[in-house]
Amino acid sequence: MANLTLVQAINLALTQEMEADPRVVCLGEDVGKNGGVFRVTEGLQARFGADRVIDTPLAESGIMGTAIGLAMAGMRPIPEIQFEGFMGPAYDQLVNHAARYRTRTRGAITIPMVIRVPVGGGIHAPELHSDSPEAIYAHTPGLKVVMPSTPYDAKGLLIAAIRDPDPVLFFEPKRIYRAFREEVPEDEYTVPIGKAKVVSEGTDLTVISWGASITLCLEALDSLPEDISAELIDLRTIYPIDEDTIAQSVEKTGRCVIVHEAPKTCGMGAEIATIIQEKCFLHLEAPVQRVAGFDTVMPYYKLELDYLPDAKRIAEAIGQVMAY
Amino acid sequence: MPIRTVYKAQIEYLQILDEDGKLDEKLAKDTLTDEQVLFAYEFMLLCRAYDEIAFKLQRSGRMGTYPQNKGQEAAAIGSGMAAVKGRDFLVPCYRENAALFLHGLPMEKILLHWMGDERGNQIPEGVNMTPLSIPIGTQMLHATGIAWAYKMRKEDRCVITYFGDGATSEGDFHEAMNFATVFNVPCVFFCQNNQWAISVPRESQMASETVAQKGLAYGAHCIQVDGNDLFAVYKASKEAIDRARGGGGVTLIEAITYRLADHTTADDARRYRDEEEVASWRGKDPLIRLRKYLERKGMWNDAKQAAHDEKNKLQVAEIVKNAEGIERPSVDDIFDYTFGTELPAELQRQKATMRTTSLGQDPEQAGLHADRSRA
Ligand SMILES: Cc1ncc(C[n+]2csc(CCOP(=O)(O)OP(=O)(O)O)c2C)c(N)n1
Ligand SMILES: [Mg+2]
Numbered sequence: 001m002a003n004l005t006l007v008q009a010i011n012l013a014l015t016q017e018m019e020a021d022p023r024v025v026c027l028g029e030d031v032g033k034n035g036g037v038f039r040v041t042e043g044l045q046a047r048f049g050a051d052r053v054i055d056t057p058l059a060e061s062g063i064m065g066t067a068i069g070l071a072m073a074g075m076r077p078i079p080e081i082q083f084e085g086f087m088g089p090a091y092d093q094l095v096n097h098a099a100r101y102r103t104r105t106r107g108a109i110t111i112p113m114v115i116r117v118p119v120g121g122g123i124h125a126p127e128l129h130s131d132s133p134e135a136i137y138a139h140t141p142g143l144k145v146v147m148p149s150t151p152y153d154a155k156g157l158l159i160a161a162i163r164d165p166d167p168v169l170f171f172e173p174k175r176i177y178r179a180f181r182e183e184v185p186e187d188e189y190t191v192p193i194g195k196a197k198v199v200s201e202g203t204d205l206t207v208i209s210w211g212a213s214i215t216l217c218l219e220a221l222d223s224l225p226e227d228i229s230a231e232l233i234d235l236r237t238i239y240p241i242d243e244d245t246i247a248q249s250v251e252k253t254g255r256c257v258i259v260h261e262a263p264k265t266c267g268m269g270a271e272i273a274t275i276i277q278e279k280c281f282l283h284l285e286a287p288v289q290r291v292a293g294f295d296t297v298m299p300y301y302k303l304e305l306d307y308l309p310d311a312k313r314i315a316e317a318i319g320q321v322m323a324y
Numbered sequence: 325m326p327i328r329t330v331y332k333a334q335i336e337y338l339q340i341l342d343e344d345g346k347l348d349e350k351l352a353k354d355t356l357t358d359e360q361v362l363f364a365y366e367f368m369l370l371c372r373a374y375d376e377i378a379f380k381l382q383r384s385g386r387m388g389t390y391p392q393n394k395g396q397e398a399a400a401i402g403s404g405m406a407a408v409k410g411r412d413f414l415v416p417c418y419r420e421n422a423a424l425f426l427h428g429l430p431m432e433k434i435l436l437h438w439m440g441d442e443r444g445n446q447i448p449e450g451v452n453m454t455p456l457s458i459p460i461g462t463q464m465l466h467a468t469g470i471a472w473a474y475k476m477r478k479e480d481r482c483v484i485t486y487f488g489d490g491a492t493s494e495g496d497f498h499e500a501m502n503f504a505t506v507f508n509v510p511c512v513f514f515c516q517n518n519q520w521a522i523s524v525p526r527e528s529q530m531a532s533e534t535v536a537q538k539g540l541a542y543g544a545h546c547i548q549v550d551g552n553d554l555f556a557v558y559k560a561s562k563e564a565i566d567r568a569r570g571g572g573g574v575t576l577i578e579a580i581t582y583r584l585a586d587h588t589t590a591d592d593a594r595r596y597r598d599e600e601e602v603a604s605w606r607g608k609d610p611l612i613r614l615r616k617y618l619e620r621k622g623m624w625n626d627a628k629q630a631a632h633d634e635k636n637k638l639q640v641a642e643i644v645k646n647a648e649g650i651e652r653p654s655v656d657d658i659f660d661y662t663f664g665t666e667l668p669a670e671l672q673r674q675k676a677t678m679r680t681t682s683l684g685q686d687p688e689q690a691g692l693h694a695d696r697s698r699a
Binding site: 029030032033034035037055057058059060061062085086088089124125126127128129257264265287289290291292293294295296297299300301302303304306307309313316317320321324 | 490491494495521523591657662674678680
């Protein structure tokens with residue numbers, strides 16, 4: 001066991017999978033000599049060489065598209081897109097090719113790769129370095145979408161993603177890259193894709209979230225009156241959604257608040273609320289509530305904390321749902 | 325059929341003021357007047373002072389990430405002076421502050437931008453430029469479109485767009501060059517090849533020997549210039565702009581320069597580049613070169629330098645005061661610029677309540693049921 005940050009846990013997972021599987025290569029802008037702009041790939045090039053930890057030209061379509069080719073030819077590429085705001089040029093390759101190849105070739109060609117992308121706001125970053133686009137990709141058939149909120153899960157989910165036979169988008173919430181440490185086992189292990197985690201058990205209400213917002217939910221839960229027993233679910237995998245864990249919880253509690261940074265309209269909260277009304281309609285005691293980003297452009301950092309859900313907004317929503 | 329050559333090409337390199345401040349008089353003819361050179365040097369000093377203060381603001385926690393322009397001032401000013409303020413249009417990246425200031429951008433705007441404030445992007449009416457562009461390479465297409473509009477309307481003006489060496493790897497660069505040349509729009513592509521794209525050196529970024537030659541494939545006029553040489557940058561830019569305005573075609577200018585600082589304040593270049601390399605470029609600093617030239621001509625001395633340093637310090641302090649003194653932006657601003665039409669109902673509710681929960685957005689409903697649960 002070692003006490004690691006999220007960044008270190010990801011680095012450890014990459015190191016161990018590269019050690020174990022010569023097909024695994026990392027590629028992207030500044031991932032090699034510089035160890036990535038967040039130092040996630042620190043030390044990897046020194047250890048595995050510039051042929052396996054590759055500084056690419058500055059071209060996201062190029063990174064994504066050639067990673068697809070590498071995967072087709074039997075490699076296990078792990079492309080990095082430096083920030084979520086720069087997925088744009090890679091979108092065509094990811095959505096129109098990576099996500100569709102298995103289906104359109106009826107399984108003859110598959111694309112096993114993991115696309116690592118730092119996401120989310122709250123770090124006072126320049127423009128286009130703070131968005132939360134997970135719903136766009138959850139809405140893309142053929143992609144799995146993962147977002148860990150702890151170092152332990154980050155390592156286990158990344159290893160699971162690398163061993164998955166299909167393209168997995170691995171979103172790394174940059175706000176908690178170094179926010180806290182956690183005991184992470186030395187040995188390799190997987191956290192299954194598609195399984196949510198009950199972070200804390202409760203009976204009165206279910207709070208569902210993922211990524212950096214989990215920390216804020218915990219803060220909100222701490223601030224609640226003693227007599228409210230809240231259950232917190234960390235989705236961990238955005239797609240495929242763990243419907244069972246959600247349904248079991250809401251059947252028990254009858255109330256639910258969903259929290260995410262992304263804009264409210266057509267965010268993942270909408271999908272989860274729908275799952276709840278499909279599966280738990282007769283158990284509901286109150287309308288499902290969302291605490292989300294506004295339906296606006298993510299503001300530049302002077303105003304980002306006014307945009308991002310915080311513990312206070314979450315606690316207020318919980319209060320309203322409890323009072324209903 | 326014999327084999328024959330169907331295409332031959334070469335790229336010329338232009339230098340007029342060498343590293344020792346010696347001028348090639350013949351090439352310099354009809355470029356810049358003494359007054360213009362003096363003005364350029366003084367403006368470079370001001371921009372350097374600004375850049376250094378911006379760096380310090382970040383280091384002392386008063387500003388977020390900032391990309392220093394240090395070492396690239398001649399490229400920005402030389403090209404900026406070749407364009408005509410109020411007539412031509414600038415489409416920048418983020419490392420040519422001097423050109424933007426020269427064309428009338430209030431200097432606090434760039435600080436405001438890096439202080440995380442969209443008002444830093446709000447270009448005043450009559451100032452011909454787009455704001456800084458963060459997604460690399462994307463802005464060249466806008467420049468092409470703007471120039472295209474000028475052509476459609478037969479306006480006698482042109483666009484100059486700035487980008488780095490790394491940006492020429494993006495597909496958008498190639499699409500922009502192709503559109504610009506196919507439609508023969510009045511656009512000048514100005515690449516500041518500062519040898520690095522964050523940690524990736526030019527040799528790893530591309531296998532082509534020059535950036536300039538990339539334009540040949542699209543039928544553009546292409547030239548490489550010493551980007552730390554004010555005269556060469558000015559001359560090449562002026563020719564390109566005049567040609568563009570006359571319908572004579574698109575030019576790609578590769579200005580060879582060097583990023584003397586880290587990529588941004590969030591970067592640590594010592595991780596990936598040798599100090600010797602940086603040191604060798606410090607001597608090629610465009611400010612040193614121009615000062616040598618002016619001193620040799622008797623147009624500059626230590627006293628003048630000291631006076632200007634003092635004056636610039638005060639001026640930059642005033643700019644910082646303006647940037648820091650601005651009132652906090654209103655949270656309404658998050659919503660109010662989303663559309664030019666009325667805000668959709670849901671967005672109006674979000675704005676009125678700063679909530680995304682439907683209960684919280686509807687106090688009546690929330691209150692009603694709160695009463696019920698209490699009863
Ligand atoms: C589309 C896109 N990808 C990645 C980035 C991250 N990034 C910011 S600057 C930069 C390097 C740019 O290099 P260059 O074009 O040479 O300009 P320079 O910074 O050297 O002036 C990178 C990779 C970005 N801003 N946009
Ligand atoms: Mg560069």
